[in-house]
Amino acid sequence: EAAVTQSPRNKVAVTGGKVTLSCNQTNNHNNMYWYRQDTGHGLRLIHYSYGAGSTEKGDIPDGYKASRPSQENFSLILELATPSQTSVYFCASGGQAANSDYTFGSGTRLLVI
């Protein structure tokens, strides 16, 4: 069954440390996305990608980098983690057509102390 798998499910990081969140999809979708979910803000777009080698900035890219080394994998990198980046992060994949829906992963809960 096609799916989006995120790892780790939970992560505790120290302020100033580097954090990498990983995402793998078996949907053969060209597009992949990273969102963060915070109460009162819903889902906010951080970075997205149209295919291997491409990354684009979303609405809140500051403090985050993204990497798309292959069709299947899309990573979110926090070079210098801060407590304000404590959140739940969701990865999603979707087709290229504007009327295509997304498949989301189960999320990564990140706590920066």
Next chain:
Amino acid sequence: QQKVQQSPESLSVPEGGMASLNCTSSDRNFQYFWWYRQHSGEGPKALMSIFSDGDKKEGRFTAHLNKASLHVSLHIRDSQPSDSALYFCAASWSNYNVLYFGSGTKLTVEP
């Protein structure tokens, strides 16, 4: 400033009742609208889409779109406890597949 706004923030309805959720947008370039549902501890899942003005019905769920006023609504009839979840409205432009989500409505269906 979020491009998609939802109301109410939370909603409680009795089992068997009607739940009505609302969504408006500030961006007239949006052409495609979605409702996503997220149960606790899971990722959001697409519930239904609506791309044309008027109503779209899928089982107990009816979406309504008015592009002129950029207003979308979702109505759930005969609400069940399993419908208790966080509901997101999302919208995209015509030449991208980048979805912008609202802040969500938490629906509680009380047995």
